[in-house]
Every structure is written in structure tokens, then in C-alpha cells.
Amino acid sequence: MSHLPYVVAAWLLLVGLYGVVTSRNLVHAIICLSVAQSSTYILLLSVGFERGGTAPIFLDVPVGTKAVDPVVGALALTDIVVGATVSALLLALAVQAYKHHGSLDPERLGREQD
Amino acid sequence: MTPTLRRRVFLVAAVAAGALLLWGLTGLPDYGVYAGPYGDVLNQVAVAERKAANVVAAVTFDYRGIDTMGEEFILFAAVIGVAILLRAQRGETEQPPDEDAADRHAPATSNAVRVVGLALVGPVVLFGIYVVTHGHLSPGGGFQGGVVLATAALLVYLSGEYVTLRRVSPEVVGDLAESTGAAGYVGVGLLGVAAGATFLANVLPLGEPGALLSAGTIPVLNLAVGLEVAGGFVLLLSEFLEQTLVIRRPGEVT
Amino acid sequence: MAALPVALPVLVAAILVGLAPVCPRRAADAATLATAAVVTLLCLALLVRSLDEPVVYWFGGWTPRDGIALGVAFAVDPVGAALATLAGVLATAALTFSWRIFEAVRTLHHGLMLVFLAGIVGFCLSGDLFSMFVFYELFSVAAYALAGYRTTDPGSVRGALNFAITNSVGAILLLGGIALLYGRTGALNLAQLGQSLATGPADRLVVVAFLLLMVGFFVKAAVVPFHFWLADAYALAPTVVGVLFAGVVSELGLYAVARVYWTVFSSPLAETDGLRGVMLLGAVTTALVGGVMCLLQHHLARMLAYATVSHVGLTLAGFALLGPAGAGGAVLYLVADGMIKGSLFISVGIIDHHLHDVDERRLAGRGRHLPWLAALMVAGALGLAGMPPFGTFLGKALMEEAAVETGLPWLIGLFVVVAALTSAALLRATGRVFCGLGPRGGAGTAATRSPDEAAARHPHVHATQVVPAVGLLAGAVAVGLAPGLADEVQDAAGRFTDRPAYAAAVLRGAGDLARAGAHPPLHLGGPALLATLSALLGLGLALAALLPERLPPRLRGGVARAWGPVAATLRGLHNGSIGDSVTWLVVGMSTFGGLLVLVVR
Numbered sequence: 002m003s004h005l006p007y008v009v010a011a012w013l014l015l016v017g018l019y020g021v022v023t024s025r026n027l028v029h030a031i032i033c034l035s036v037a038q039s040s041t042y043i044l045l046l047s048v049g050f051e052r053g054g055t056a057p058i059f060l061d062v063p064v065g066t067k068a069v070d071p072v073v074g075a076l077a078l079t080d081i082v083v084g085a086t087v088s089a090l091l092l093a094l095a096v097q098a099y100k101h102h103g104s105l106d107p108e109r110l111g112r113e114q115d
Numbered sequence: 116m117t118p119t120l121r122r123r124v125f126l127v128a129a130v131a132a133g134a135l136l137l138w139g140l141t142g143l144p145d146y147g148v149y150a151g152p153y154g155d156v157l158n159q160v161a162v163a164e165r166k167a168a169n170v171v172a173a174v175t176f177d178y179r180g181i182d183t184m185g186e187e188f189i190l191f192a193a194v195i196g197v198a199i200l201l202r203a204q205r206g207e208t209e210q211p212p213d214e215d216a217a218d219r220h221a222p223a224t225s226n227a228v229r230v231v232g233l234a235l236v237g238p239v240v241l242f243g244i245y246v247v248t249h250g251h252l253s254p255g256g257g258f259q260g261g262v263v264l265a266t267a268a269l270l271v272y273l274s275g276e277y278v279t280l281r282r283v284s285p286e287v288v289g290d291l292a293e294s295t296g297a298a299g300y301v302g303v304g305l306l307g308v309a310a311g312a313t314f315l316a317n318v319l320p321l322g323e324p325g326a327l328l329s330a331g332t333i334p335v336l337n338l339a340v341g342l343e344v345a346g347g348f349v350l351l352l353s354e355f356l357e358q359t360l361v362i363r364r365p366g367e368v369t
Numbered sequence: 370m371a372a373l374p375v376a377l378p379v380l381v382a383a384i385l386v387g388l389a390p391v392c393p394r395r396a397a398d399a400a401t402l403a404t405a406a407v408v409t410l411l412c413l414a415l416l417v418r419s420l421d422e423p424v425v426y427w428f429g430g431w432t433p434r435d436g437i438a439l440g441v442a443f444a445v446d447p448v449g450a451a452l453a454t455l456a457g458v459l460a461t462a463a464l465t466f467s468w469r470i471f472e473a474v475r476t477l478h479h480g481l482m483l484v485f486l487a488g489i490v491g492f493c494l495s496g497d498l499f500s501m502f503v504f505y506e507l508f509s510v511a512a513y514a515l516a517g518y519r520t521t522d523p524g525s526v527r528g529a530l531n532f533a534i535t536n537s538v539g540a541i542l543l544l545g546g547i548a549l550l551y552g553r554t555g556a557l558n559l560a561q562l563g564q565s566l567a568t569g570p571a572d573r574l575v576v577v578a579f580l581l582l583m584v585g586f587f588v589k590a591a592v593v594p595f596h597f598w599l600a601d602a603y604a605l606a607p608t609v610v611g612v613l614f615a616g617v618v619s620e621l622g623l624y625a626v627a628r629v630y631w632t633v634f635s636s637p638l639a640e641t642d643g644l645r646g647v648m649l650l651g652a653v654t655t656a657l658v659g660g661v662m663c664l665l666q667h668h669l670a671r672m673l674a675y676a677t678v679s680h681v682g683l684t685l686a687g688f689a690l691l692g693p694a695g696a697g698g699a700v701l702y703l704v705a706d707g708m709i710k711g712s713l714f715i716s717v718g719i720i721d722h723h724l725h726d727v728d729e730r731r732l733a734g735r736g737r738h739l740p741w742l743a744a745l746m747v748a749g750a751l752g753l754a755g756m757p758p759f760g761t762f763l764g765k766a767l768m769e770e771a772a773v774e775t776g777l778p779w780l781i782g783l784f785v786v787v788a789a790l791t792s793a794a795l796l797r798a799t800g801r802v803f804c805g806l807g808p809r810g811g812a813g814t815a816a817t818r819s820p821d822e823a824a825a826r827h828p829h830v831h832a833t834q835v836v837p838a839v840g841l842l843a844g845a846v847a848v849g850l851a852p853g854l855a856d857e858v859q860d861a862a863g864r865f866t867d868r869p870a871y872a873a874a875v876l877r878g879a880g881d882l883a884r885a886g887a888h889p890p891l892h893l894g895g896p897a898l899l900a901t902l903s904a905l906l907g908l909g910l911a912l913a914a915l916l917p918e919r920l921p922p923r924l925r926g927g928v929a930r931a932w933g934p935v936a937a938t939l940r941g942l943h944n945g946s947i948g949d950s951v952t953w954l955v956v957g958m959s960t961f962g963g964l965l966v967l968v969v970r
Contacts, residue, residue, distance in 0.1 A: 015132065018951060021947070023118070023121070023125070040545070041541055041548065045544070045551075047146055048552035051148075052148070057158055057170040058171070058254065059170065060253065060325055069149070070151070071158060072179075072551075074171040075179060076547075076551075078186075079186045079499075083503075083506050086194070087537055090514060090517070093197040093201055094526060107948065116946075125955060136577065139573050139578065144552060144553075152556070153439075154555065177429055178429065178431055180428060181429075181441050182441060182500055185506075186503055188484055192514055193510050195480055290387065290389070291387055294388075312430050313429060314429075
């Protein structure tokens with residue numbers, strides 16, 4: 002069970018991708034992409050976890066207390082911002098799709114002929 | 116591929132991919148055992164060297180400050196992208212939402228929601244400012260605080276007062292705040308160059324850990340990021356809300 | 370100073386966007402163009418400096434302690450600097466082209482372009498894996514925003530969504546790989562990662578981490594089967610953006626795989642025949658699928674998209690030889706090919722702007738009054754075929770020689786055939802558009818307009834549109850003719866593939882690198898013959914497509930019977946569906962993963 006968080010991360014990725022692939026609604030697909038993205042947050046934060054460690058903020062505790070890895074915290078922060086902004090952009094595209102087609106179904110979005 | 120075929124192909128591929136991933140993931144050290152040197156070294160030296168109590172903030176804005184600059188501009192680019200995509204297209208007209216119209220688009224809010232929402236705006240803004248400015252001392256920082264600040268705008272919408280908010284031109288304000296924050300971050304970075312050190316070097320006085328004015332450029336960068344994130348998200352919110360409430364295609368009734 | 374090529378464009382972008390409501394259009398145009406030009410010069414300066422020793426720049430002054438990197442570094446070597454310079458050159462050319470073309474929300478657009486450029490430059494110069502990821506996402510997000518910009522067209526919304534979603538999945542996989550490596554080594558700096566992995570075995574984690582990073586970057590590079598998003602993205606992007614897409618973005622994916630392999634993985638995952646085989650499988654598939662799809666296209670931008678895919682396959686073949694000779698040829702080919710494709714994209718942009726269409730069938734014969742444009746496109750097609758004096762010729766010569774040395778002479782056949790396919794498509798399009806040749810051209814639709822009327826109806830082509838196209842072609846020729854370049858490239862490739870030297874330079878500042886002796890001179894006679902063969906084959910294919918009535922009927926029937934099902938299958942696969950693209954991505958990941966496991970065990 003010591004690798005459970007990693008298994009959760011792999012599951013989230015695959016389930017999210019399944020949602021993207023089989024989706025019939027663009028907003029649903031975009032949210033599934035966010036789910037897939039959250040697998041990376043879990044993976045990053047699990048990799049840096051130290052059992053029994055406190056937060057790496059040394060205001061009330063002295064330096065040298067066992068603390069978790071601060072670097073993965075910074076990486077996850079970057080990751081979350083990136084994920085949120087890409088979702089925003091995708092949702093704007095979904096709004097455009099609805100305006101032009103009256104539908105959010107990815108199957109119904111046509112393509113200019115080759 | 117037909118949807119059924121696609122699902123089947125995907126499931127087969129996903130099972131194989133999943134097996135591979137799990138096989139690789141078992142090569143990681145056990146959960147709860149952190150072996151690598153990077154975090155441990157930083158936990159030891161960051162407070163002493165940068166006088167910042169929050170080591171995550173020190174990593175984000177000092178040790179790996181260039182990554183944060185990149186991240187900030189990712190937000191910047193995405194917000195501009197949304198703005199470009201959602202600005203009124205040809206053939207659409209803008210029709211100001213009429214607060215008192217019986218069949219208006221935005222949902223009518225009850226008085227309870229209105230009161231609580233508006234009452235919360237002040238405390239939320241204050242809390243956001245607190246989170247932004249204390250990023251180097253406690254959990255939080257520019258990104259988190261900026262989002263909290265943007266939530267204040269969302270509360271105004273939820274309280275049904277979006278028309279009032281529009282008078283403050285949230286798009287222009289958001290645009291300006293975002294650009295100032297982004298340019299400010301780069302400016303602080305160039306300050307390091309001007310002082311003869313490298314880009315994003317921490318060249319302001321460091322003070323003592325735990326004080327509000329400590330850790331050199333870290334609180335300044337927090338402010339820049341907070342401004343940018345707040346501005347960016349307000350801009351995003353206003354663009355999406357314009358779509359719902361204001362922009363009409365020809366022939367559409369309010 | 371190494372940080373400026375990234376800091377300057379983002380600063381200007383922020384200022385431009387902030388001042389957007391009040392900034393006069395010409396001022397914004399001039400500022401953007403000037404910034405792009407300055408970035409190009411800065412990268413060129415870095416390139417020159419890095420020829421002697423790598424330029425290592427630690428942000429914030431955080432130099433490594435005891436081999437542990439605390440901060441983030443730019444580790445600039447000639448290969449990275451060359452790609453960054455290429456991006457700058459292409460951006461400057463593209464912005465010059467768009468000087469006279471009015472589009473709405475222009476200042477915002479310029480801001481995005483500068484951020485796009487900054488992301489690419491940062492990506493090329495970076496020496497830190499997570500930093501590479503951040504810059505990768507930076508130019509990707511700017512690209513999604515720039516590509517989605519013209520979605521007034523219903524079909525293009527799905528293209529933009531496909532682009533963004535597929536590339537985002539690639540980025541997710543990249544992060545997975547980074548997390549795995551960090552979990553094992555506790556490092557993010559490329560050199561430190563390499564040092565850390567060098568002492569360990571190529572166990573399950575290393576293999577899967579490499580797989581994830583490789584697939585993530587292959588999505589950007591549009592290696593088959595991760596390439597289904599590319600044609601739509603090219604078709605809907607405005608020319609300004611398309612020039613950078615065609616010229617440098619896909620190649621960045623390959624650069625990244627090569628860079629990560631040779632700085633992090635080359636010790637545990639040694640340069641074995643098995644690994645070579647896996648990468649070559651990807652290269653050959655990509656090159657052939659791209660080449661055939663290129664011939665099937667009638668939309669000029671999509672044609673260029675598949676030409677990019679097939680040339681990515683060829684470049685990957687060079688890297689897949691897993692040696693300095695192949696890598697050097699690949700880099701040289703990549704730079705010259707990028708400039709040629711940029712020039713072709715600008716030519717397509719000129720056609721679009723003046724004839725208001727980019728479908729070669731509808732354009733048949735309408736380009737008669739632009740013979741110089743036809744000449745430019747023919748020159749570009751010859752460059753794609755790898756004819757001297759273009760730099761692609763020299764790059765291919767190096768790769769072909771490396772292939773023979775590695776014991777894989779059949780790769781030469783691949784190069785000849787694929788180059789012929791892509792140049793054939795372009796020559797066919799040129800013949801149709803500018804000469805009216807082809808089954809539906811000639812005396813048909815185009816003759817209804819007299820030449821004078823045609824010229825009067827279309828706006829004058831400005832110098833600002835022509836000069837960039839010509840300039841880029843000239844650049845590709847300069848790269849091919851520069852004296853001593855082959856030697857410099859081989860030196861640079863030698864350093865690129867030398868992991869311990871890189872690690873020493875980055876972590877300890879040990880700048881003195883053993884310079885390889887003079888390289889044996891290249892025999893160019895053989896490659897020249899091969900290139901001519903490619904060009905002739907391409908011309909032959911183009912003429913066969915344009916003038917099928919001249920072919921003997923049995924040949925025509927046989928070809929049609931063989932070609933029909935292939936074309937139909939490929940067209941059916943490339944249907945632009947988002948779900949399909951992601952499915953193929955996962956299929957590709959499992960396939961490459963399975964193969965990697967087999968060859969590394």
C-alpha cells in the first residue's frame with residue numbers, strides 16, 4: 002500500500018483521458034482534461050512527501066525540523082496555474098463552438114473540406 | 116473511427132499504458148520517504164540565506180524565480196487569448212443587461228444572497244490582500260491571493276450587481292492590472308541586472324525572517340504576481356460574463 | 370547577457386498589452402518588429418560565444434554547491450543557440466510580412482507573438498528540465514491562443530480544440546516523466562539528473578520516465594501517431610504564426626528529445642541497436658505517412674503541414690542514429706529546412722492575401738500574373754528536395770554518411786523517396802496555381818479573366834511581403850554555403866552528444882572542452898547525385914499528377930487502383946476528431962512503451 006498515491010495518479014490520468022476520448026460535450030471533455038491534469042499534482046506532491054514532516058514554513062518551528070519537500074510545492078503551484086489557464090482558453094473555444102454550431106458535441110463539429 | 120470502435124481501441128491501449136505506468140511507478144521510493152537532496156538542502160539553507168520563513172515562497176520567487184516568470188506569462192497569454200476569442204465578433208451587437216427587465220438573462224437573486232454576497236466583498240478583498248502580502252511568511256502568496264481577490268468580482272456578479280460592476284470597466288482595469296503585474300515582475304528581475312548581478316537576483320535588503328518587510332525581492336514579486344493574477348482573472352470573468360449577459364447575436368431576444 | 374532574449378520580449382509584450390487601447394498601430398508594429406530583430410541578434414551573439422565553450426547562466430546567482438543545482442540555469446550550446454536564432458529569424462520575417470496586412474486586435478496579437486518567441490527561446494537555451502517544461506507550456510499556450518484567433522470559421526474551432534487538447538495531454542505526460550525523475554534523483558537540472566542516473570541501472574523507472582518524456586515531446590514534434598492535430602492547426606493559423614509553426618515549433622520537439630536523451634539518459638539507456646531501432650521505426654513511419662499525406666492535400670497550408678511531418682521523420686532518423694555525426698546532420702537539416710518552410714509559408718500567405726484562397730484546385734491558373742512567386746515556390750520545393758546549394762543538402766549529406774557508417778544504408782533510400790514526395794506535392798501545386806496545368810485547369814475556369822483584369826483586381830504585392838520570403842531562402846542557401854560550417858556543426862554535435870562534458874561544464878564551470886580534431890572532408894558527389902534524383906523524381910511525380918493524360922492508360926489505371934484505397938484509408942484516419950487524436954496518442958504511447966521495454970531488458 003505504500004505506492005497507493007502513485008496508483009491513484011495513474012488511475013486519474015487514464016480515467017480523465019477516457020472521458021476526453023468518449024465525451025459528447027465539450028465542457029465535459031475539458032473538465033475530464035482537468036482531471037487528467039490533476040494526476041500530475043498528486044504524483045508531484047506524493048513524490049515529495051516526508052512522513053511525519055511538517056509544512057516547510059519555519060515561522061513557528063525552528064529550522065531543521067523535519068519538513069516536506071518545498072520544491073514539489075512550487076512545481077505543483079506552477080502546474081495548477083498552467084492547468085487553470087489552459088482550461089480557460091479551452092472553455093473560450095467551447096463558447097465559440099456553441100456560437101457557430103449551436104451544439105457542444107465534438108462529433109457534430111464539422112471541418113473545412115480538404 | 117466510430118465512437119464504439121474508438122472506445123474499444125482506447126480501452127485496450129489504456130490498459131497497456133496503465134500497466135506500463137504502474138510498472139514504472141513501482142520504481143519510485145516508497146510513499147513518505149523523500150530521498151532527494153534538493154528539498155532537504157533548501158529547507159536547511161533557505162531561511163538563513165533569504166530570511167523568508169516560507170521556503171516554498173523562497174523556491175517559487177527566488178531559487179526558481181524564472182519558472183514563476185514563465186508561469187506568470189502563461190497566465191498572461193491565456194487571458195489575452197480568451198480576450199481575443201470572446202471580444203464581440205462581426206454580426207453581434209452589445210446590449211447592456213437591463214436589471215429590471217422581467218425576462219433578463221442573469222438569474223434573479225434573492226435578497227438574502229444579495230446581502231450576504233455584498234457584505235462579503237469587503238472581507239474577501241481584505242483577506243486577498245493579506246494572503247498576497249504575507250506570502251513569504253505563511254502559506255499563500257501572489258497566485259493564491261490574486262485568485263481570492265478576483266473572487267470578489269465573482270461575488271458581485273453572484274449578488275446580481277454585475278451592471279454596477281460593469282461601470283467600473285472591469286476589462287480595462289483587469290487589462291491594466293495584469294500588464295502592470297507582468298511588467299513589474301520582469302522589471303524586478305532587471306533590477307538584479309542593473310545592480311550588477313544576474314537576472315532575478317534578490318538585491319533588496321533582506322531584513323529578518325518573520326518580519327513583514329523581509330526576504331528582499333520576494334514580497335515585491337508576490338505583489339506583482341498578485342496584481343497580475345487578480346487582474347487576469349477579473350478580465351477572464353468579465354469576458355465570460357459579457358458573453359452571457361451582454362452580447363447578443365442578431366435576432367436573439369434578451 | 371543570456372537572460373535578455375527571454376526577458377526583453379516578455380517585457381515589451383506586457384507593456385504593449387497594457388497600452389493597447391492608446392497605442393498607435395504603427396508604433397506597436399515597429400516595437401514588435403524591433404524586439405524580434407533584437408532577440409535574433411542576441412541569440413546570434415550567444416551562438417558565437419557558445420562556439421568555444423558553453424555559456425552557463427545561473428538565474429538569481431544560485432550557482433551549484435557540491436554538484437547540487439539550487440537554482441535554474443540556461444546552458445547555452447551552439448545547437449540550442451542555433452535553434453533560438455532560427456526562431457528569431459523566422460519571427461522577424463513573419464512580422465515583416467504582416468506589416469501591411471491589417472487584422473483586428475492587432476496589439477494583443479503582437480503581445481502574444483512576443484510571448485511565443487520568448488517561450489521558444491527560453492526552451493532552447495534552458496538547462497533545467499522543469500524550466501524547459503514551463504517554457505514549453507509558455508509557447509504552447511501562446512500558440513493555442515494565436516491559432517484559435519481566427520475561429521470565425523466553424524471547422525476551425527474543432528481544429529483549435531484538437532490542437533490544444535492533444536498538446537495538453539502531451540504536456541501532462543511530460544510532467545509525469547519529470548515527477549518520476551525527480552522522485553528518483555531529487556534533481557531538476559539536466560546535468561545533475563544525468564550525473565545521478567549515470568551510476569544506476571536502466572531500470573523500470575528510467576525506462577518509463579524516458580517513455581513519458583519522449584512521447585510528450587513527440588506530440589509537439591508531430592511524430593506519427595501523435596501528429597493528428599498538426600494539419601488543422603496549420604490550416605487555421607494566420608501566416609504570421611504559421612511561419613513559426615512550420616519553421617521551428619515541430620523541430621523543437623525533436624531537439625528536446627535529443628537534448629534530454631544526451632544529457633540525462635545516455636548513460637543508463639546506452640546507444641544500442643535496439644534503441645536505435647525503436648526510434649528509427651518512429652522516424653520511418655512518420656516520414657512515409659507525412660509524405661503520402663502531403664501528396665493527398667489540396668489545401669496549401671495542410672500540404673506544408675504534412676511536409677513538416679515527413680521532414681520531422683527525416684530529422685528524427687538523423688537523431689535516431691544515436692551518434693554525433695547523425696545528430697549534426699539532423700541539426701543542420703533542421704535549421705535550413707525550417708527557413709525553407711518558413712519561406713514557403715510566407716509564399717502561401719501572399720497567395721492567400723492576394724487571391725483570397727488556398728486550395729490549389731480553386732486557384733488553378735489564377736497565379737499567372739505572379740511568375741516571381743512561382744519561382745520562389747519552385748526554389749522552396751527544390752530546397753525541400755535537398756538540392757544544393759541549400760543547407761538541407763549539406764544536412765542530408767551528413768545524415769546519409771552517418772547512416773552508412775552506422776550500417777544502415779537503406780536510410781538513404783528513405784531520404785530520397787520522402788524528399789521526392791514532398792517536393793512533388795509542392796511542384797504540382799505550383800504548376801496548377803501558376804501555370805494552370807492539371808486536370809481541371811488550362812482552358813477552363815481561369816481563362817475567364819484576362820491578365821490585365823486579374824492584375825487590376827488584386828492589390829499590389831508589397832516589398833514587405835516578398836523580402837522575407839526571399840530572405841529566408843537566402844538564409845537557407847547561406848547555411849548551405851558557409852565555409853567551414855560542416856566542421857563547426859560536427860564539433861557542436863560532438864559536444865551535444867557528450868554527457869560527461871556537458872555535466873562538467875554546467876555543474877563545475879569546467880569550460881575547457883577537448884576540441885575534436887579536424888573532421889574528414891565530406892564527399893559531396895554522391896549526395897549531390899541523390900539530391901538530383903530526389904528532385905527529378907519529385908518533378909516526375911508532379912508532372913504525372915498534372916498531366917495524367919500523357920501517361921499510358923494501363924499505368925494510370927494501375928496507379929489509381931493501388932492509390933485509391935491507400936488514400937481513402939489515410940484520409941479516413943485523419944478526420945480531425947479530437948477523440949481519435951487522443952486515442953492514437955495513447956496507442957502510440959503503449960506501442961513505444963512496449964518496444965522500449967523489449968529493447969532495454
